[in-house]
Amino acid sequence: MSASPIHPAYPIGQPLQAWGVVERQQWLSQQCVQRSYQAEVVAPLLANLPAQAQLIEYGTLDYTQLGLSSYPLYAVKSCQWQPERPTVLVTGGVHGYETSGVHGALQFIAEAFAVYSEQVNLLVLPCISPWGYETINRWNPLALDPNRHFIAASPAPESAAAMACVAQYAPELLLHIDLHETTDTDNSEFGPAKAARDGVAFDWHAIPDGFYLVGDTERPEPDFQQALIQAVAQVTHIALPDEHGCIIGEPLQQHGVINYAKRELGLCAGMSAARYVSTTEVYPDSPHASPAQCNRAQLVTITAAIDYVLRHPASASAT
Template sequence: MNQDYPIGTPGTPWGDAEKQEWYARQSKQRDYGNDVIRRIDHLREQFDVETYGELNYDAKSYPLFVVRSRNWRAELPTVLVTGGVHGYETSGVHGALYFLETEAVNHLAHFNIIVAPCLSPWGYETINRWNPDAVDPNRSFKPQSPAQECALIMNYLSKHKITPDVHVDLHETTDTDNSEFRPAKAALDGTTNTNWNIPDGFYLVADSKRAEPEFQRAIIETVKPITHIAPADDSGCLIGAPMIQEGVIEYDGKGLGLCMGLTDARFVTTTEVYPDSANTNPVECVDAQVAAVRGALEYAAQEL
């Protein structure tokens, strides 16, 4: 289905004027300080909290945080959990925080844990996929990244020589992908938009270069008691990609500049929750994200 977008000329990529017009239309809809920083502050008794950078957009600054195991042990494998790469994907942010609040302590004997709960706080506040420069952070994890959101976490991991063995990146696929973000991207690129079928349920995106099918399967099995797994569409696909096993598709993480390509972790996956399903609710979506991380760590603990 083609959709017009109110900014730009069809068939012509956006220039600076169109990007500024898009940015001017955005407005704050929720509060990063209250929703995220406040919860991070409550974690300081159990974990080390570090600021790894700050985003400055106009008059607003956003400090960026990682939450780390207090007793870091060089002999243990390391797990990285990232959320809010796409700020509008709510359960990614809240799932990362709830994992820290509830589940993380159960794995400290086996792993060093580091969590970046909200990589894109401006996107969180304005409910956006892009950053203010109309750049998609989840296509920008590459050298000389055009997105500060990506460059700052990449620099932090490099500076501290953190090389995760497990990386779980928490995402959602929402109805607004079709109603807003895919039409906006087509307008930005000067192309024709074709919406995809939104999967009804939870699914995973594996890295095609590090597929680890049994790892992906273990996560799906852990999530199943919490929420339903997305079935393939009539073409055997999820969001246009072939389903390679129940609830799993794959992309080239590093080639596409995805967050799951951020590290060389052996075990890596991107979660996708569908919060707009009639068969779920916000609490269940967050619980599914936590279950996915738990399933990933329980499997990896046997293999590493």
């Protein structure tokens, strides 16, 4: 049986006291650039853009008022958009530190976008949080989690820009795949930081070793989720539940699948009325998975999801 380890107090703020302006500024001062959005995301995107794709700069993430950089935000859209086809949204890098979400989306664009754009309408946002990507961070510079702020009048500019892009270019979705990871740093850094910021005790959960999916409690579609798990199992191992039958504290719904109330929580995968939605959770810290496997698992999830929709044509008319 796994026991929750004892964690020292987070080094910013006072225990059980929510952060104010001073603590948030202290946190921001400790963040630093560790990799390049331009070199690792934008350059490969431009180099591998298929002829069937249109590059859209859907906004600019401007943090210059905080002494930081500004970042162009990119989406990739099917050139031949046909209203009668199913429309598919792929989002990556909502949490910038979840590397395979970004690179899995880029790999899909480079390797599979051209083929699937002949059958479905595609919109891909490969890196929604470029500052988070560069600083290997879950939050944005305002100490906000973009994946809790896909809401009306969002205070997170990453979320607001992504929602505006989707509303403009793909307002009627059938399928949305949101690419994420669950990392060991969720327990060592990001979970404790969130608890300190909010003035609450840290709710520790064991990090599952393996891939899993997060469906939507309102739109669970278990056959769809099962098809994705079966496809990814050919690439990497699927996470098993803990001794309580849970993954990260949530009851297992079926092999490798838990559900969240995505709209209620303000999650990226809850921003639309798409019938089919799923959030990937890759485990990059596993001794049994390489970075290439993690990226491939993201790619396979996307292609398996599109294949499922194409095998069930009646779903294309669903709303």
